[in-house]
Structure formats: structure tokens, C-alpha cells
Amino acid sequence: MVTLLLDSTQLEVVLSPIERAATFHKKSLLIARDTITKVQLTDDAWTWLRGVPNPGTHIPGILAAxxxxxxxxxxxxxxxxxxxxxxxxxxxxxxYGRLILTTSHGLALTQALRLDVSSEPADVEEIVLTSPTPVNAGRRRPVIRPRPA
Structure with missing residues (x-):
């Protein structure tokens, strides 16, 4: 699973040695933060896959890299x-025009992108856990209770 590091200027997608071999990349991906236009969470990334690997690895239903x-x-x-x-x-x-990544840290990434972060890269999970303000701060919904008969 990829590690996502975020700082004030860029998102770094850190690949393990096996992931580097499967993707044919020699190093991690560096994406400028201001080029990110939309982040979406999905349970099935295969529906987003378009085109052919060039270069890449494809084992249908198991791995696309x-x-x-x-x-x-x-x-x-x-x-x-x-x-x-x-x-x-x-x-x-x-x-690239799009990144499609299997990761359990997608929600943390969306939350971390909304925060002001330091100039030092940090894991998105750590950024969200150590943020000084609650990420989900907002208006509380009123509790609706049934009226007595």
C-alpha cells in the first residue's frame, strides 16, 4: 500500500520497492499540490481504469500498476x-492527468488537503491526527425526538 506524504507545496506518493518494480518507476511520485483539482474516494477503483498499460503491469482483477x-x-x-x-x-x-491509488488513507488525504501543513513532508494520517482544529467541525444537527402521544 502506498504511503502518502503531504507538505505545503506537494503530495508525495511513496512507493515500496515491489510497487516501483510493478509500476516501472525508479522513485516516488511528486505531485504539486496546486495541480490537485479533485479527490474522490471509491470502493472499486477498477471502474475508473481506462486505456492500456504503457509501461505497466496488468493482472485482471488482481493488480494494475x-x-x-x-x-x-x-x-x-x-x-x-x-x-x-x-x-x-x-x-x-x-x-499525469489522474492518479488512481489503492490506499486506506484516502479519507485522511481529503482532510489533510483542507489544512495548512508545514513545509516538512508528513504522513497524511499524522497530519489529521495532530491537527489543532477538528477536521469535522461544523454545525451540529439537532436531535429529532418523537412527540409524546
Whole structure:
């Protein structure tokens, strides 16, 4: 599973040695934070997969990893089985138009992107857990109770 590190300027997708081999990448992905336009959570990342691996690894239903080309766009994909995933749309990135990643830290990523973070990279889970303000702070819903008869 990928590790997501976030600082004030960029998102770093840290790949393990096995993930680097499967995706044909020599190092981690660095994505400028201002190129991230949308982050979506999904339970089935396979529905988002378009195109063909170039270069990449594809074992249907088990693993899709690497760069995927489709209709003039390139996506970075790292999907494992049917696990929770995150789809990150990018605009203005030099290399990719979208990232599709299997990770259980998708919710933490969406929350961390809303916060002001330091200039030092930190794991998105740690950012959310140590944030000084509650991420889900908002208006509380009133409790609706039935009237007595």
C-alpha cells in the first residue's frame, strides 16, 4: 500500500520497492499540490481504469500498476484487488492527468488537503491526527425526538 506524504507545496506518493518494480518507476511520485483539482474516494477503483498499460503491469482483477494511456491522457495507476481507493484528478501536471491509488488513507488525504501543513513532508494520517482544529467541525444537527402521544 502506498504511503502518502503531504507538505505545503506537494503530495508525495511513496512507493515500496515491489510497487516501483510493478509500476516501472525508479522513485516516488511528486505531485504539486496546486495541480490537485479533485479527490474522490471509491470502493472499486477498477471502474475508473481506462486505456492500456504503457509501461505497466496488468493482472485482471488482481493488480494494475504503472502508467496507463487512454485517448491522449496518461494516468498513474496502482490498484490492488477490490480495496478502498482514491482517485486524484490533476490539472496542469507535466506527466499525469489522474492518479488512481489503492490506499486506506484516502479519507485522511481529503482532510489533510483542507489544512495548512508545514513545509516538512508528513504522513497524511499524522497530519489529521495532530491537527489543532477538528477536521469535522461544523454545525451540529439537532436531535429529532418523537412527540409524546
Amino acid at each position: 504503472g502508467s496507463w494511456k487512454s485517448a491522449g491522457t496518461v494516468e498513474f495507476v496502482l490498484i490492488r484487488r477490490r480495496r478502498p481507493s482514491v482517485v486524484i484528478d490533476l490539472e496542469g501536471d507535466e506527466q
